[in-house]
Structures are given as structure tokens and as C-alpha cells.
Amino acid sequence: MRILIVEDDVSGAEVMTRGLSDAGHACRVCHDGAAGLEAARAGGFDVLIVDRMMPCLDGVGLVEALRRDGDETPILFLSALGEIEDRVTGLRAGADDYLVKPYAFAELIARVEALSRRRETGSVLTQLRVGDLEMDLIARRVFRAGREIDLQPREFQLLEFLMRHAGQAVTRTMLLEKVWEYHFDPQTNVIDVHISRLRSKIDKGFEHPMLETIRGAGYRLDA
Amino acid sequence: MPDERDAPAAGLLRLFRAAPFRLTLLSLALFAFAGSAFMAYVYIAATGEAHRRTDAEIRREAESLVEVYNRAGVAALNPVLVSRMAGERRFVYLLLDRDGRKVSGSLAESPAEGFTGAPTWVRFFLSGQDPQGRPLSTPARGFQQRLSGGEILFVGADTGDDRDFVVTIVRGLWGAGALVVVLGITAGLLVSRNFTRAMTGLTNVVAAARNGDLTARAAVRGAGDELDRLAEGLNDMLDRLDRSMSAHRHAGDAIAHDLRSPLTRLKARLETALLDIEAGRGDARQALRQALEDTDGVLRTFSAVLAISRLQAAGEAPNAVVFDPAGVVGDMTELYGPLCEDKGLEIGSDIAAGLTVRGNPAFVAQALANLVDNAVKYTPQGGAVMVRLRRRACGDTEISVTDTGPGVPHHDRDRVVGRFVRLENSRNLPGAGLGLSLVAAVAQAHGGRLELGEGPGVYDGSGPGLRAALILPAIS
Numbered sequence: 001m002r003i004l005i006v007e008d009d010v011s012g013a014e015v016m017t018r019g020l021s022d023a024g025h026a027c028r029v030c031h032d033g034a035a036g037l038e039a040a041r042a043g044g045f046d047v048l049i050v051d052r053m054m055p056c057l058d059g060v061g062l063v064e065a066l067r068r069d070g071d072e073t074p075i076l077f078l079s080a081l082g083e084i085e086d087r088v089t090g091l092r093a094g095a096d097d098y099l100v101k102p103y104a105f106a107e108l109i110a111r112v113e114a115l116s117r118r119r120e121t122g123s124v125l126t127q128l129r130v131g132d133l134e135m136d137l138i139a140r141r142v143f144r145a146g147r148e149i150d151l152q153p154r155e156f157q158l159l160e161f162l163m164r165h166a167g168q169a170v171t172r173t174m175l176l177e178k179v180w181e182y183h184f185d186p187q188t189n190v191i192d193v194h195i196s197r198l199r200s201k202i203d204k205g206f207e208h209p210m211l212e213t214i215r216g217a218g219y220r221l222d223a
Numbered sequence: 224m225p226d227e228r229d230a231p232a233a234g235l236l237r238l239f240r241a242a243p244f245r246l247t248l249l250s251l252a253l254f255a256f257a258g259s260a261f262m263a264y265v266y267i268a269a270t271g272e273a274h275r276r277t278d279a280e281i282r283r284e285a286e287s288l289v290e291v292y293n294r295a296g297v298a299a300l301n302p303v304l305v306s307r308m309a310g311e312r313r314f315v316y317l318l319l320d321r322d323g324r325k326v327s328g329s330l331a332e333s334p335a336e337g338f339t340g341a342p343t344w345v346r347f348f349l350s351g352q353d354p355q356g357r358p359l360s361t362p363a364r365g366f367q368q369r370l371s372g373g374e375i376l377f378v379g380a381d382t383g384d385d386r387d388f389v390v391t392i393v394r395g396l397w398g399a400g401a402l403v404v405v406l407g408i409t410a411g412l413l414v415s416r417n418f419t420r421a422m423t424g425l426t427n428v429v430a431a432a433r434n435g436d437l438t439a440r441a442a443v444r445g446a447g448d449e450l451d452r453l454a455e456g457l458n459d460m461l462d463r464l465d466r467s468m469s470a471h472r473h474a475g476d477a478i479a480h481d482l483r484s485p486l487t488r489l490k491a492r493l494e495t496a497l498l499d500i501e502a503g504r505g506d507a508r509q510a511l512r513q514a515l516e517d518t519d520g521v522l523r524t525f526s527a528v529l530a531i532s533r534l535q536a537a538g539e540a541p542n543a544v545v546f547d548p549a550g551v552v553g554d555m556t557e558l559y560g561p562l563c564e565d566k567g568l569e570i571g572s573d574i575a576a577g578l579t580v581r582g583n584p585a586f587v588a589q590a591l592a593n594l595v596d597n598a599v600k601y602t603p604q605g606g607a608v609m610v611r612l613r614r615r616a617c618g619d620t621e622i623s624v625t626d627t628g629p630g631v632p633h634h635d636r637d638r639v640v641g642r643f644v645r646l647e648n649s650r651n652l653p654g655a656g657l658g659l660s661l662v663a664a665v666a667q668a669h670g671g672r673l674e675l676g677e678g679p680g681v682y683d684g685s686g687p688g689l690r691a692a693l694i695l696p697a698i699s
Contacts, residue, residue, distance in 0.1 A: 088542070102522055154557060180554060180558060182554070182558075182588050182589075182592075183585060184588070184592065185526070186592060186596070190558055190562050190596075193561040193562045194558075194561055196565075197561050
């Protein structure tokens with residue numbers, strides 16, 4: 001994936017570049033908003049990572065300018081401002097996701113990959129399929145290897161999100177945000193328990209486990 | 224304040240410059256204008272009335288004379304005229320015969336020039352002498368008519384008395400006007416002195432606040448007027464400002480105090496890891512992993528402290544909306560359900576429908592999550608957690624979490640809400656000790672409170688449990 005990083009913190013950008021390159025992505029860095037806007041307009045990026053507070057042109061201005069141009073490239077906002085209202089203004093400006101500094105690196109990678117996936121699956125799906133796991137979004141039924149799996153509504157939503165991001169790491173915070181739609185850090189392992197219940201339903205009795213735990217990051221559903 | 228104690232002249236000048244005094248002057252000017260118009264009207268009306276009165280008297284006099292004439296002719300009229308001229312009456316008379324020659328009267332000739340025979344009113348001047356012998360000319364009016372025998376009778380009267388009457392009225396009005404102006408200025412000075420005094424109090428408080436002293440408060444005089452409301456508003460604003468400033472100070476202190484120890488620990492761990500690597504012994508990876516965990520802890524603490532401080536400083540829930548808390552309560556119960564079951568705890572909920580509260584749903588959710596989190600953390604296996612949403616009789620909304628854990632002793636309940644307080648028996652459990660502080664901050668920002676009480680009691684070796692209730696006030 002080609003990623004444009006617009007971040008005025010030079011060493012922060014460097015660490016980010018190294019990590020994303022290790023994960024197999026090509027990165028380009030701009031250190032202020034104006035240069036970032038120029039690079040973004042030149043095009044050719046799959047995801048933009050934009051810091052909120054920057055010299056010349058701040059992140060909100062950059063995102064707004066791009067969206068006015070009709071540029072729909074997915075954008076991840078980085079910000080030290082973590083209050084709910086800050087998040088709302090960031091997303092309202094046109095960013096697709098919002099990550100508060102300091103963040104775990106696994107969280108950043110997971111969200112960047114989730115964003116690139118979002119663009120690919122723009123069309124309305126009625127059915128999801130990962131390996132021998134099938135989900136009928138209309139009838140709200142799930143089958144693995146032809147055997148129906150009975151899920152609670154929340155488990156269904158959880159699995160749907162995991163299936164839509166199959167092959168990618170998703171973090172606990174992402175799950176709380178996207179499945180429960182709450183933005184806070186649960187203090188204990190509440191999400192883990194939900195995952196292990198889901199896992200016992202979709203993996204139990206099958207030879208090949210699909211739902212893995214990734215240490216220090218979160219979970220991944222693989223075919 | 225030096226500018227309150229300077230020379231009286233300057234004080235007087237300030238008084239003259241005060242807004243109410245200027246308003247007084249303006250209203251006096253308006254009053255003077257209206258007064259002049261009123262006086263002009265009175266003058267005109269009074270003059271007209273006086274003339275009408277004189278005319279009526281002249282007419283009555285003339286009628287009485289005509290009556291004498293009609294009864295007994297000119298021979299009878301003549302002596303009556305002469306006798307009346309001699310009396311102390313205000314009238315002048317002239318009787319002319321058919322040919323226009325004077326028969327008798329106090330005038331030499333008729334003031335009515337070009338008399339055609341129709342009854343005529345005239346305005347003329349009477350010449351005479353004042354008591355000092357100086358010539359005097361007074362305005363007069365008269366009525367001339369032809370009698371049935373052809374003679375001409377003129378009856379007149381001087382109107383000087385009428386003018387005196389009007390002049391007296393006008394003079395009285397002027398005097399009253401002058402009195403009003405003097406009283407008005409005095410009242411204006413008094414009012415503006417009071418106003419200026421009140422304003423000076425307010426200005427001094429503002430000046431003090433500008434110089435960083437947030438303890439000064441404006442005096443509320445108890446009159447309940449705009450100035451009192453302004454003073455109350457100012458005091459309220461200063462209260463909030465003061466609270467927010469001290470909350471910030473507190474937050475700074477708390478952060479400095481409570482981040483220092485984990486940061487020191489982190490530094491030590493990193494130093495040890497570095498020494499280990501240099502000496503080629505031990506597994507540095509383990510130390511780094513531990514350091515990362517420590518860092519996460521520090522960051523979580525930092526976020527929590529920041530959230531609490533911002534809530535306390537704002538003094539109100541940001542982006543507040545009116546919403547039904549049942550959704551939030553249901554979500555949190557559902558979110559924690561599996562965790563409870565895994566820990567061997569029973570979780571139940573009793574959620575009233577159709578309640579509304581005003582606030583920020585995300586903060587309320589987080590507060591409730593903290594309460595459930597605590598309950599799950601401190602309740603031993605086999606216990607129960609109950610989440611309840613209900614409306615109290617007074618209209619407040621109560622979201623409570625009751626557990627069957629050890630509870631919090633009565634004397635510790637105020638303390639556990641404070642920052643970073645963790646009771647002795649919880650030292651080995653994870654958490655920064657900010658959970659309840661955040662709940663309290665959320666409650667306070669919503670105009671509510673956090674109540675801690677006893678759970679269901681001691682049973683089978685466990686208990687008495689804790690009942691933590693987030694009270695949100697009824698929407699007014």
C-alpha cells in the first residue's frame with residue numbers, strides 16, 4: 001500500500017515510516033500541511049495519515065481542501081486532542097478515522113489497513129465469505145462448512161466486522177468503537193471475553209481455527 | 224483604591240460624567256421642552272378665557288343699559304350712564320345721538336371706526352395716568368350697537384386686569400419649572416451617586432480579577448435590580464473561574480505527583496535493561512515488554528486525569544443532549560455480561576423505560592462502565608452484580624451498580640472518590656485508582672452526584688457489597 005504521512009514531528013514520522021515499511025507499505029513523509037496537500041493532490045496514495053496540529057496548514061484544513069477537490073482517499077487523523085468533541089470535528093471535516101496520540105503501533109497499522117479495505121468494499125454486499133465461513137447479511141445467518149452457527153445479535157455484528165476485515169489485525173479499541181460504538185478504553189478485558197465466546201462458536205469442533213489472537217495488537221480472522 | 228479617595232472636585236467631575244447623571248440631564252431637557260409647550264398652551268388658553276370673561280361682562284353691562292333704554296328711552300338711559308360712570312366700575316361708556324354727536328360718556332369719541340350700524344366688537348387702547356402721573360396706555364375691548372331709537376351706545380372695558388391674571392399664571396409656571404429643574408438635578412446627582420458607588424464596586428472587582436485576584440466579590444445590595452443581577456452574575460462567573468483555576472492547579476499537582484512514581488519506575492527498568500544488555504546477561508526483551516506495559520499504564524493514568532480535569536474545569540457536560548439512558552445502560556450490561564459469567568458472577572439488570580436525562584451519553588456510558596468494571600473487579604467468584612436504572616420519587620434518574628463484594632467501609636467512602644485512592648485490600652489489582660473519581664467528575668458535570676452505599680449485606684462470608692449510584696438530576 002502507498003501511504004502518505006503528513007506529520008510535523010520528524011522523529012515521530014520516522015518511527016511511523018519504519019513500522020509501516022516493515023509491515024510492507026511504501027511511505028512518503030511531508031512535514032507540514034501545505035507540502036502534504038500538494039503531495040496528496042499529486043495523487044497515487046491509498047491512505048493518508050494526517051496529523052491534526054501542524055504548521056502552515058493544519059490537518060482539518062488539509063482534509064477539508066482535499067474533500068472539496070472531490071478526493072476520496074481514506075484519511076486517518078492523528079491527534080493529541082482526544083475529547084469527544086475533537087473527534088467529532090475531525091470526522092466532520094472529512095477524515096475517515098481518528099486515532100488519539102499516543103497510540104499503540106499495532107493500532108495504527110490495524111486502522112490504516114482497515115481504511116484501505118473500506119474503499120475496496122464500497123459496493124453493498126449481501127453475503128460475506130471467508131474460507132468456509134459464510135455470512136448471509138439479509139437473512140442474518142452464519143454457516144461454517146455448511147453447518148449453521150447460532151449467534152447472538154452482538155456476536156453477529158462482531159463477526160461481520162471481523163469478516164469485513166479478514167486477514168487484518170483489528171484492535172480491541174476498534175471493536176469497541178465500530179461494533180459497540182463507544183469511544184473509551186475499557187479497563188478490563190471485556191472485549192476479550194466477547195471474542196472468546198465468538199471463537200468457541202465458530203472454531204469449536206473444527207480442525208482449523210480461524211480467529212487468532214495477535215499478541216500486543218488484537219485479533220485477526222483468517223481463512 | 225486611590226481613585227476613590229482623590230479631591231472632591233475630581234469626584235464631582237466623575238459624578239457629572241456618570242451615565243445616570245447624563246440621563247437625568249437629558250430627561251430634564253425633554254421635560255423643559257414639554258414644560259415650555261405646556262406653558263404656551265396654558266398662556267393661550269388663559270388669555271382666551273380672560274377675553275371671553277371680559278366680553279361676557281361687557282355684553283351683560285350693555286344689555287342692562289339697553290333694557291333701561293327700551294323701557295324708558297334715552298332720557299332715562301342718560302342719568303343711569305352718568306351714575307355708572309361715577310361708580311367704581313371697570314367700564315367706559317359713550318352714548319351718541321342719531322347724528323353721531325356725543326350725548327354723554329367717559330370717552331371723547333367712539334373707537335369703532337367706520338361703524339355701519341351692525342353690533343361691532345372693537346379692540347382699542349385706553350389712555351390714562353398711573354398713580355405717579357405718568358401717561359399710561361392700557362389695552363381694552365368694547366362693544367358698539369345702534370339702539371332702537373337710532374342712538375349709538377358703546378360699552379368698553381380695559382383688559383389690563385386679564386393680562387395681569389395671565390402673567391401671574393405664567394410666572395407661577397416658570398417658578399414651578401425652575402423648582403422642577405433644581406429638584407431634577409438634585410435627584411439626578413443622588414441617583415448617579417448611588418449608581419456610581421455600585422458601579423465602582425463592580426469595576427473594582429473586575430480590576431482585581433484582571434490582576435489575578437479571584438477572591439474579590441461584588442456586594443449584592445438586595446434590591447434585586449439589574450445592578451444586583453449583574454453583581455450576582457459577576458460573582459457566579461468568578462466562582463466558576465476560581466473553581467476551574469484551582470481544578471487546573473489541582474490537576475497539575477495530581478499529574479506531577481502521580482506520574483512521577485511510575486515514570487521513575489519506568490526509567491529504572493530501562494536503565495537496568497540497558498545495563499543488562501551491555502553486560503551481555505539477562506533477557507532485555509522481557510524488560511522492554513515490562514517497560515511498555517508501564518508506559519501504557521502511565522498514559523492511561525494521564526488520559527484519565529486529563530478527562531477528569533477537563534470535566535471539572537468545564538463544570539458541565541460537553542455536547543449535552545437529551546437522551547434515554549436505557550440504551551446506554553443496556554449496552555454496558557451487555558458489554559460486561561460475558562466477562563461476569565467468565566468470572567463466575569451473576570449479572571442482572573433492571574432497566575426502567577421511557578426516562579430522559581440531559582447530558583453526554585458517551586461520558587455517562589464511560590462512568591457506568593467504570594462502575595461495572597469496579598464491581599466485576601472486586602466481587603469474588605459466586606457473587607452477583609446488579610445494574611439498575613430507575614427514576615427516583617424526586618424526579619432524579621438513578622443508575623446504580625450493586626455488587627456482593629467486600630464493599631467500602633463507611634469512613635472510606637468519601638475518600639475513595641478522591642484521585643488515586645485505592646484501598647489497602649485492592650493494591651494487588653490493576654487500575655490507577657481513578658475510576659470512581661471519573662464517575663464523580665461525570666456526575667458533577669451533569670449536575671448530579673455519585674452516591675456510595677452498602678450492598679445487600681453480609682451473606683455466606685461475603686459482602687456487605689457496594690452500591691454505587693450515579694444520580695442525574697431531573698430535566699428542569
